[in-house]
Amino acid sequence: xxxxxxxxxxxxxxxxxxxxxxxxxxxxxxxxxxxxxxxxxxxxxxxxxxxxxxxxxxxxxxxxxxxxxxxxxxxxxxxxxxxxxxxxxxxxxxxxxxxxxxxxxxxxxxxxxxxxxxxxxxxxxxxxxxxxxxxxxxxxxxxxxxxxxxxxxxxxxxxxxxxxxxxxxxxxxxxxxxxxxxxxxxxxxxxxxxxxxxxxxxxxxxxxxxxxxxxxxxxxxxxx
Amino acid sequence: xxxxxxxxxxxxxxxxxxxxxxxxxxxxxxxxxxxxxxxxxxxxxxxxxxxxxxxxxxxxxxxxxxxxxxxxxxxxxxxxxxxxxxxxxxxxxxxxxxxxxxxxx
Numbered sequence: 258x259x260x261x262x263x264x265x266x267x268x269x270x271x272x273x274x275x276x277x278x279x280x281x282x283x284x285x286x287x288x289x290x291x292x293x294x295x296x297x298x299x300x301x302x303x304x305x306x307x308x309x310x311x312x313x314x315x316x317x318x319x320x321x322x323x324x325x326x327x328x329x330x331x332x333x334x335x336x337x338x339x340x341x342x343x344x345x346x347x348x349x350x351x352x353x354x355x356x357x358x359x360x361x362x363x364x365x366x367x368x369x370x371x372x373x374x375x376x377x378x379x380x381x382x383x384x385x386x387x388x389x390x391x392x393x394x395x396x397x398x399x400x401x402x403x404x405x406x407x408x409x410x411x412x413x414x415x416x417x418x419x420x421x422x423x424x425x426x427x428x429x430x431x432x433x434x435x436x437x438x439x440x441x442x443x444x445x446x447x448x449x450x451x452x453x454x455x456x457x458x459x460x461x462x463x464x465x466x467x468x469x470x471x472x473x474x475x476x477x478x479x480x481x
Numbered sequence: 482x483x484x485x486x487x488x489x490x491x492x493x494x495x496x497x498x499x500x501x502x503x504x505x506x507x508x509x510x511x512x513x514x515x516x517x518x519x520x521x522x523x524x525x526x527x528x529x530x531x532x533x534x535x536x537x538x539x540x541x542x543x544x545x546x547x548x549x550x551x552x553x554x555x556x557x558x559x560x561x562x563x564x565x566x567x568x569x570x571x572x573x574x575x576x577x578x579x580x581x582x583x584x585x586x
Contacts, residue, residue, distance in 0.1 A: 269549060276550040284551055291551075298555055305562045309569045316573030319580050326513050344510045351506060355499035358541050365489045458488060458543075465541045469534055476530035480513050481523070 287455045290462070297466045300429075304470050307425065308477055311418040323410035325479050328401065329393070343479050346389050347471065350430075353382035354468040357461045364457035369444060372457060376441035379464060383434040390427045394420075419478065426474055429467050436460060488543040498540045505533045 265285040267275045276283050284291045315322055331341045360375035397403045397419075401410070405417040440460045443449065449456055509529040512522055539545045544552060 265548065272548060273550045273553060276548065284554075285548060286551075294551065294555060298558060301559070302562065305565070309562075309566050312566070313569040313573040313576075316570065317576035317580065319577065319584075326516070340510065340513050344506070347506050347510070348503065351499070351502045354502070354537065354541055355495060358495040358499075359492065361488070362490070362492055362495065462542055465537055468541075469537045472530055472533045472537065476509065476526050480509060480526045 287453075287459075290455055290459050293459045293462050297462060300466065300470075304422075304425070304473070307418075307422050308473060311422060311478070314414045314418060315412070318412040318414055320412040322412050323408060323415050325481075328397070328403075328410060329479065340479060342389060342393055343475065346386055346393075347475055349382050349386050349389070350468050350471050353379045353386070354465050356382065357464045361458045361461040364444065364454035367454075369447065372454070373441050373445040376437050376444065376457070376460075380434045380437040380441065383430050383437065383464075383467075387427055387430050387434065390423065390430075394423075422474060422478060426467070426470055429470065433464050433467050436463065488546060490543075490546075494540060498536050501536060502533055505529050505536075509533075 264279060264281055265272075265276065276285070326339045329343050330337060330339045332338075333341070356375045357379045360372050360379060363371040363375060402408060403410075403416045403419070405420050407413045408416050437460060440456055444454070444457065506529075509526060512525045512529070517525065544555070
């Protein structure tokens, strides 16, 4: 592959034309990685449509929108803390993104033991995120009486958008935990010794995307 | 494709970005904690959000080190999303106005 490597060296716009027009594959990467990027682009559209739908519904609602800062507040030892659980969830997900980046790094260094360790840690943090989300949903449904069609705090659209957006994101996290566990197990078994460790980077792309989506949900749903 | 061609960068950069994301998250949480209101609140939320998203995509997902062909493939379609957001914002505002005018709730 060493001589074909040089044909991907032109920088900038000239390089784009070169990559597309020359007699070679347009994107210089394993096909799995490109496919993951394309999938993530389509997923970006799905989440954007959800969040845009949420924006539209919130703007057009005539009743007052429930104050997320209050809805998601926690009472710990008599101290009222707004949005505490959500903040913890955010930190957990960011930390899992950090450990995932480390896993990718160690995978390319060929350190299998550390790769598996960091991937397992990432999966564990992801699972704890889903656990906290389950707690959040339970509290919202049982204690606050929020339903997809109504809630006692204000605009009824609050419930439907909340359950749809965070539910879809939670599903992504759950799928990611399963994906990570499978790939980590195969890395540990040495299945990729000959194929190379691009798979860890591909898994990482998915995981970072899940974190990326949460950044937007956190900003638009919980903070706005 | 050999695995040597993969993305390899010093660990330090990941740790720095990690800390940075922590700081940015804390700052955006503080926006809510101090109950900032109105224009200031929205601007701060958006600034912290775009910074966090940018660092995740650029460093953790290695987009900075990818070729321009991939960057364009991934970033240009986002224009369509921006158009959708603009259209739906106009439409949401319009529905809201009509509801108040004709349904009195």
